[in-house]
Each structure stands twice: as C-alpha cells, then as structure tokens.
Amino acid sequence: MKLSGDDKSSGSWILIAPFSLLFVMFVKWWWPNAIPFEVFQFWKNNKILEGIIASWPIFLWGGGLTALYSVLNYNSRETNRNAEDILINGAVLSALAGVFEEMAFRWIFFLAGIVGVKVSNFLFFGWLGFGLGEWLHLNLFGPIVNFLTLEKMEWLIFGMGWAVGAAALGANAKFRKEHAYLGLFGYFNSWIIGFFLFWMMFNYGLLTAIIVHFLYDMLIFTVRYIDAAVERALGRG
DSSP states (O other), X not given: OOSSSSOOOOOHHHHHHHHHHHHHHHHHHHSGGGSSSOTTGGGSSOOHHHHHHHTHHHHHHHHHHHHHHHHHSOOOHHXXXXXXXXXXXXXXXXXXXXXXXIIIIIIIHHHHHHXXXXXXXXXXXXXXTOOHHHHHIIIIIHHHHHHHTTTTTHHHHTTTOHHHXXXXXXXXXXXXXXXXXXXXXXXXXXXXXXXXXXXXXXXXXXXXXXXXXXXXXXXXXXXXXXXXXXXHHTTOO
C-alpha cells in the first residue's frame, strides 16, 4: 500500500508466509475447531465489480492526497524526464503488493494468528481460567482500536470472538509495520487501509481485496505519472 515511491519494506514476511500457510493447513486438519473458517473460504464467492464500486472512498482518498501533494511540490527534472518509468514500475509494484500482501496479511497471517493467540492465551494463565491475551484484547487493545476506527470495525474486533479480533489486529499491525518506510502519515494510513481491506475480504472476497489493493496503488502511481508528464511538458524535464 503506497503513497510514495519505492518499496523499502523488509520483505521477510514473504519467506514466512508459505510456512505459515502449511501451519494453518496442518492445524485445520489436526485441530479443526481452532480456526472458525475454512482455509480457502475467503477465495470463494468473490463480488469483484461490487467491491471495486464500494471502494470509491479509498480511491478518492489516495488519489486526492497524491494529487494535492503533487500540486504543492515539484519533482526532480530526472523524475520528469523518466515519467513513464513511474507508470511501468508502478504497475509491477502494485501487482506484487496486491497479490502477496493480501494473501499474507489478510489471509495467511490472519488465520495463523487465530491459533497463535489461542495458544498464547492458554499458556499465559488460560489454563487457570483467566487468559491474559483474552483479557487484554477485550479490555485494552480491542477497545482502543475500536475507538480509533470509530467503531466501524467492531464486527471484526469483537463480533466473531476475541481470538478472531485479536488475530486481525495482529495481522494488520504487521501490515502497518511493513509500511513504516512511508513515514508517520503513511504508517497510520496503511493501518486504516488495512482494516478497509479486511472489510473488503469478508464482504466481497479475497480476490476482490487483491484487485482493490492493486487499483489503489496503481491509481497513486498514475497520478504521480501524470504530474511528472505535465511538469515535463511545461519545461521541467
């Protein structure tokens, strides 16, 4: 999820994701009730066109902010001379981000996280009847995030059980961390967009979330390309 140029995230999650998927599949086979979703449930029943239309707020947000920033700032002459590189490289980066980030953070790490928080909760006094993880989610982390998201994500944070909510918060925190290179604004913007993409996945399917993620990033690169091409045409190339 981008609001600026090159992707400088660590990328270590790409190596972890395949093993996490194997872990999820093993747990679902060995302990089927640990995860209240089928492994490939979110790949089914995609409503792509409906999801794209419903995503207009984030397209307006991302495209509008990028356009505003572009108007208020000049590019380097080298950037303007190579404006087409923004579009070409942006298409590749947007596709990679859309596919791999959604598969990892919205699907694999989310499902694996449900198991992780349950096991952690049991180890930290859950076996005594008072799970620390559950208490922290229900009384601290969950309410804080619910407040910060204007209660729009209450259905996910609390509505499907504390473990599902805690896993979603954890997966989205990892997603946010991978975008820390974007600066403070981009850091928190990625966090909010990540929750929107969770909503997209649950309501319109994971494939739809992938496409929306791609379109969001690609829109930003397209606006940057247009800005560079215009500046070049005006003699700043």
